[in-house]
Amino acid sequence: MTDTAKRIAALKKEQNAVILAHTYTHPEVQDLADFVGDSYGLSKKAASADGYDTIIFAGVRFMAETAKILSPEKRVLLPVLEAGCPMAGMIDEFKLLNFKSQYPDAAVVCYVNSDVRTKALSDVCVTSSNAVKIVRKIDEKRILFVPDRHLGSYVAEQVPEKEIICWNGFCPVHDAVKAADVMETKKLFPGAVVLMHPECPAETRKTADLILSTGQMEELVKEKKYRQYIIVTESGITYPLSKADRSAEFIELTTASLHCVNMKRIMPGHILESLELGIHEIDVPENTAKKARIALEKMLELAK
Numbered sequence: 195m196t197d198t199a200k201r202i203a204a205l206k207k208e209q210n211a212v213i214l215a216h217t218y219t220h221p222e223v224q225d226l227a228d229f230v231g232d233s234y235g236l237s238k239k240a241a242s243a244d245g246y247d248t249i250i251f252a253g254v255r256f257m258a259e260t261a262k263i264l265s266p267e268k269r270v271l272l273p274v275l276e277a278g279c280p281m282a283g284m285i286d287e288f289k290l291l292n293f294k295s296q297y298p299d300a301a302v303v304c305y306v307n308s309d310v311r312t313k314a315l316s317d318v319c320v321t322s323s324n325a326v327k328i329v330r331k332i333d334e335k336r337i338l339f340v341p342d343r344h345l346g347s348y349v350a351e352q353v354p355e356k357e358i359i360c361w362n363g364f365c366p367v368h369d370a371v372k373a374a375d376v377m378e379t380k381k382l383f384p385g386a387v388v389l390m391h392p393e394c395p396a397e398t399r400k401t402a403d404l405i406l407s408t409g410q411m412e413e414l415v416k417e418k419k420y421r422q423y424i425i426v427t428e429s430g431i432t433y434p435l436s437k438a439d440r441s442a443e444f445i446e447l448t449t450a451s452l453h454c455v456n457m458k459r460i461m462p463g464h465i466l467e468s469l470e471l472g473i474h475e476i477d478v479p480e481n482t483a484k485k486a487r488i489a490l491e492k493m494l495e496l497a498k
């Protein structure tokens with residue numbers, strides 16, 4: 195254990211804190227965490243983090259905000275406050291209000307990769323692992339899906355009985371992957387199974403064997419059915435996947451790099467500093483949080 199890890203462990207105990215980390219963060223950050231998961235797994239952990247006074251969130255801002263909304267009585271620290279998600283910034287409350295006014299009969303389904311005000315104006319939140327299930331369950335036939343046009347188009351393919359109108363947002367990391375990038379890598383590893391995140395564009399998704407959230411990828415790998423995988427999502431995922439099946443091979447694309455600078459901002463030193471000095475606390479105005487909580491709790495209920 196490094197000196198930093200020892201000091202973090204002591205401060206965690208002293209402050210009754212828990213560390214939640216996303217699977218896209220640095221391996222050394224994941225090693226410090228009490229729980230590593232995707233957005234859905236982390237939301238569930240944040241909602242049920244009873245017995246702790248502080249949540250340290252290693253991820254990006256919308257995730258820490260989600261933890262604060264679901265556990266308002268806890269102190270939530272985001273060790274680097276500048277760690278944001280560009281996709282979350284592609285819609286705001288004014289744009290969403292305008293979008294809603296054009297389709298007054300539609301339900302608003304909001305990907306959790308969004309800021310708190312967007313969630314507060316939405317009917318239900320979703321993650322990439324439960325979006326299809328939740329859209330199938332809600333009553334409205336017409337859905338406004340925000341902010342990710344690619345996850346929205348994936349849901350539309352899976353739930354053709356609904357009319358899904360997507361906002362024009364996207365994740366710059368996944369949006370940049372072209373079908374040709376996947377085909378090039380497939381040529382080199384023809385026996386590998388291609389696992390792809392639904393944040394990739396529709397044309398690119400056609401080259402995948404399976405479209406899965408990061409949590410679903412980990413579940414599949416644990417089954418140890420395949421020996422070689424081409425992984426088409428942020429590169430941090432290969433660390434937990436390698437732990438899930440140490441004998442399998444995980445191949446990244448040879449002609450494209452899936453690297454989210456924001457997910458990589460937090461290092462162990464930032465976690466230590468945040469705990470030591472009690473800085474970088476996330477605060478969400480209670481009025482907005484109250485409305486956003488309804489959409490998040492509806493997600494947790496419908497995803498069961």
Ligand code: SF4
Pocket residue numbers: 254278279280281282307365366367368428454455456457
């Ligand atoms: S990987 Fe994409 S969606 Fe996730 S935080 Fe980075 S930019 Fe946002």
